[in-house]
Amino acid sequence: MSLKPWLLPVWDTLRMRIDAQRFPHALLLTGAIGLGKRELAAALVARLLCTTPRSDGFACDLCRGCRLRTAGTHPDRVTVTLEPRDDGKLRTEVIIDQIRALGERFASRPSFGGWQVVAIDPADRMNVSAANALLKTLEEPSANTALILVADDPARLPATIRSRCQRIELRPPDPATARAWLIGQGIVATAVDEALLLADGNPGAAKSMLDADAGRMIDALISDMNDAALGSSLVAIAARWGEQDCDILFKVLARLVLLAMRASAQTQALPRVAAMTRLTAQADFRKLQVWWDHLNLARARLPTPLRKDLAIIELLDEWRAAMTAGAA
Ligand SMILES: [Zn+2]
Numbered sequence: 047m048s049l050k051p052w053l054l055p056v057w058d059t060l061r062m063r064i065d066a067q068r069f070p071h072a073l074l075l076t077g078a079i080g081l082g083k084r085e086l087a088a089a090l091v092a093r094l095l096c097t098t099p100r101s102d103g104f105a106c107d108l109c110r111g112c113r114l115r116t117a118g119t120h121p122d123r124v125t126v127t128l129e130p131r132d133d134g135k136l137r138t139e140v141i142i143d144q145i146r147a148l149g150e151r152f153a154s155r156p157s158f159g160g161w162q163v164v165a166i167d168p169a170d171r172m173n174v175s176a177a178n179a180l181l182k183t184l185e186e187p188s189a190n191t192a193l194i195l196v197a198d199d200p201a202r203l204p205a206t207i208r209s210r211c212q213r214i215e216l217r218p219p220d221p222a223t224a225r226a227w228l229i230g231q232g233i234v235a236t237a238v239d240e241a242l243l244l245a246d247g248n249p250g251a252a253k254s255m256l257d258a259d260a261g262r263m264i265d266a267l268i269s270d271m272n273d274a275a276l277g278s279s280l281v282a283i284a285a286r287w288g289e290q291d292c293d294i295l296f297k298v299l300a301r302l303v304l305l306a307m308r309a310s311a312q313t314q315a316l317p318r319v320a321a322m323t324r325l326t327a328q329a330d331f332r333k334l335q336v337w338w339d340h341l342n343l344a345r346a347r348l349p350t351p352l353r354k355d356l357a358i359i360e361l362l363d364e365w366r367a368a369m370t371a372g373a374a
Pocket residue numbers: 095096097098099105106107108109110111112
């Protein structure tokens with residue numbers, strides 16, 4: 047096992063705390079998707095269950111603890127995650143029964159005399175009663191138990207839980223590390239800088255965007271925005287957008303507008319951002335910002351039941367108004 051290079055400093059800190067018997071009772075791992083928090087959590091779980099770790103601190107993958115872990119039958123390891131409902135569909139929340147079962151586990155001693163390791167992922171999907179039940183566990187920590195919470199959106203966790211966890215927030219690495227890693231993944235150097243800019247310096251997210259051929263999607267988006275501003279049918283564009291994952295689409299749009307706003311203050315811009323800036327040439331910074339607010343509002347409303355196509359048409363209409371007002 048190994049980790050992405052930017053995870054190694056935090057890994058070293060945490061594994062030394064395991065060696066020193068000072069591993070936190072509850073650890074909360076946060077940071078943007080793509081930075082590797084789940085990878086780090088898996089390495090920690092493996093290390094805690096391994097009886098003969100390697101010199102670099104990683105689990106040996108050979109001992110009895112490691113073999114039971116890889117077989118999925120280690121008695122001291124619990125994973126709490128979203129489970130299927132009776133109808134087979136995945137629940138959208140972690141529920142109280144799952145956390146209660148955890149409390150019962152904590153009441154018994156570890157089977158192998160080592161650590162009892164519990165990972166809750168996604169911890170930010172615990173519903174209110176589940177979170178309250180977990181709070182009780184956090185208030186009465188049992189010895190040799192390690193609770194690892196993984197959350198994409200830690201703000202959704204109650205403050206009472208956050209305050210009882212040691213929080214590790216992963217951040218994007220320095221640009222040189224990010225570039226070197228992406229090139230090591232086989233990405234051509236010319237595509238790396240743009241992808242990192244669009245992904246806000248997050249190498250894992252940049253890789254996902256490149257894998258999903260996001261460049262093509264962005265080109266299509268920009269062309270649609272241009273058409274909308276020039277008077278094309280908004281209904282047709284909305285129908286096209288509605289077929290896509292709107293969460294991703296709005297996120298990419300928000301990022302593009304943000305970069306266009308920044309680019310209006312700087313001269314240097316990458317080709318796609320430059321296209322966005324050309325597109326917004328008639329609009330000033332303030333108009334872009336107003337539209338950016340509209341976009342974020344629409345994004346926040348996405349999970350609520352609404353006519354998606356209407357929301358998109360409204361947004362495109364606001365965009366057209368922003369692009370044409372004052373252009374004469
Ligand atoms: Zn081992």
